[in-house]
Amino acid sequence: MSAKVSRTTISLTRGDSLIIQISVNQEGKPYEIKPGDKIRFAMKKDLQDSEPLIMKQIDPQSLQLTIEPEDTKKLEFGKYMDGSLSEEDYAPVKAQRQAWRDRINELEALIINPTITQEDMVKAEEAALAKRE
Numbered sequence: 001m002s003a004k005v006s007r008t009t010i011s012l013t014r015g016d017s018l019i020i021q022i023s024v025n026q027e028g029k030p031y032e033i034k035p036g037d038k039i040r041f042a043m044k045k046d047l048q049d050s051e052p053l054i055m056k057q058i059d060p061q062s063l064q065l066t067i068e069p070e071d072t073k074k075l076e077f078g079k080y081m082d083g084s085l086s087e088e089d090y091a092p093v094k095a096q097r098q099a100w101r102d103r104i105n106e107l108e109a110l111i112i113n114p115t116i117t118q119e120d121m122v123k124a125e126e127a128a129l130a131k132r133e
Contacts, residue, residue, distance in 0.1 A: 015073035019066045022058065026093070033060045041065050045078065 003018045004011040012018050024031040024039060033039070037060050042052035054071050058064065 012067065012072060014075055014077070015069045017067060017069050019064055022063050022065050024063070033063075039063070 003013070003016060005020055010018065024033060039058040039060055041056040041058055043054040044052045053075060054067070056065060056067070
């Protein structure tokens with residue numbers, strides 16, 4: 001078996017098998033796998049290809065990717081790519097992020113556009129000056 005794994009790059013001889021432990025990260029931090037999450041490994045010749053050449057379901061408990069000799073023995077020599085959490089599985093994370101963004105925007109609006117009137121500003125300034133005296 002002639003295989004090499006370096007971060008997100010797998011080098012494998014056609015027709016060989018490979019079993020590796022994977023990790024799932026989100027924005028550079030470990031992703032906590034939740035019940036019902038589905039993890040898939042897909043390999044494409046080009047990211048724009050609609051169909052992957054290899055698609056593997058990865059058990060969320062073991063996090064082991066297994067590539068069998070039959071998966072690669074008919075592939076042409078070259079570079080292949082892809083791998084992701086499905087859009088359906090990622091939807092709750094996206095919804096939570098959007099809620100956080102919405103809340104941040106609300107808070108920023110309060111900071112940038114305070115709801116204090118000119119009259120309130122004058123009163124506050126007068127009170128501060130009175131305390132100095």
